[in-house]
Amino acid sequence: MHNPVLLKEAVDGLQVIKDGRYIDATFGEGGHTVEILKRGGKVLGIDLDERQIFNEREKLRLKLVQGNFKDIEEIGRKNNFFPVDGILLDLGLSMNQIENSGRGFSYHRLKEPLDMRIDLSQSVKASDLVNSLSVDELYETLAKYSEELNSRPVAQNIVFVRRLKRIETVGELIKIIDKAIGKSDRRVYQRIFQALRIVVNQELENLKKGLAGASMILKRNGRLVVITFHSLEDRIVKNFIRDNQLKQINKRVVRGENTIKFERSAKLRIISFN
Numbered sequence: 632m633h634n635p636v637l638l639k640e641a642v643d644g645l646q647v648i649k650d651g652r653y654i655d656a657t658f659g660e661g662g663h664t665v666e667i668l669k670r671g672g673k674v675l676g677i678d679l680d681e682r683q684i685f686n687e688r689e690k691l692r693l694k695l696v697q698g699n700f701k702d703i704e705e706i707g708r709k710n711n712f713f714p715v716d717g718i719l720l721d722l723g724l725s726m727n728q729i730e731n732s733g734r735g736f737s738y739h740r741l742k743e744p745l746d747m748r749i750d751l752s753q754s755v756k757a758s759d760l761v762n763s764l765s766v767d768e769l770y771e772t773l774a775k776y777s778e779e780l781n782s783r784p785v786a787q788n789i790v791f792v793r794r795l796k797r798i799e800t801v802g803e804l805i806k807i808i809d810k811a812i813g814k815s816d817r818r819v820y821q822r823i824f825q826a827l828r829i830v831v832n833q834e835l836e837n838l839k840k841g842l843a844g845a846s847m848i849l850k851r852n853g854r855l856v857v858i859t860f861h862s863l864e865d866r867i868v869k870n871f872i873r874d875n876q877l878k879q880i881n882k883r884v885v886r887g888e889n890t891i892k893f894e895r896s897a898k899l900r901i902i903s904f905n
């Protein structure tokens with residue numbers, strides 16, 4: 632069963648009013664949307680992964696669009712969700728995508744291809760990056776987006792191994808990492824996979840553009856709720872609040888439940904546009 636992260640906290644943060652307009656900019660499996668609908672709101676659901684959208688049907692008070700939240704202003708205006716009362720960004724991927732999409736998002740799925748595209752119409756896959764970037768480019772990419780201390784040896788071993796054979800699967804990359812660091816360490820896998828996924832999907836640029844777009848279509852006193860899953864994302868949200876002199880409603884950041892694996896790293900910020 633799908634358990635939306637910080638469901639109550641996120642939807643409370645939106646302060647849903649009857650017939651108010653809300654954009655769930657990361658629709659996923661619709662968990663947060665269902666709760667907004669229950670509380671009387673109208674929802675425009677956006678997801679970059681067309682399979683997430685096609686699994687669900689539009690219903691009364693719910694409109695669904697396949698798109699990138701970096702274009703939220705345009706998508707909102709086009710679909711008559713302008714101005715809006717609230718916007719939710721629950722970043723990253725859903726558990727179902729990670730476990731069942733077959734796109735190599737999980738380091739456990741050794742046989743899967745190193746794809747990592749959320750939007751399948753996009754051309755560059757993770758395997759294209761690991762097979763084409765120079766050792767310095769790989770090092771810089773991994774270090775910047777994973778903050779992993781072993782980025783240099785991992786980059787070097789990728790370039791060494793691919794001289795003989797293209798790197799195509801999750802399992803091949805895991806072996807390369809193990810050899811580079813001299814042991815198996817899932818935290819290193821997690822960080823290296825995070826870096827590749829961020830670059831393949833341009834996740835940080837999307838987030839910056841999405842926040843800027845959200846500020847163009849939110850009503851005065853409208854609410855923006857953002858759930859992040861790692862420090863690079865959270866830093867962008869904090870800087871956005873500071874640079875635009877916005878008000879964060881929750882004095883302390885709300886954290887995900889420590890006992891739930893998927894929620895552990897979640898941080899929620901509720902932002903008001905005065």
Ligand SMILES: C[S@@+](CC[C@H](N)C(=O)[O-])C[C@H]1O[C@@H](n2cnc3c(N)ncnc32)[C@H](O)[C@@H]1O
Nearest residue numbers: 635657659660661662663678679699700724725
């Ligand atoms: C954590 S899940 C959202 C789960 C959702 N709140 C729920 O309750 O089911 C994040 C979703 O955002 C989507 N996504 C990631 N980047 C996106 C982007 N730039 N634009 C739109 N959707 C995006 C993913 O495909 C995924 O379905």
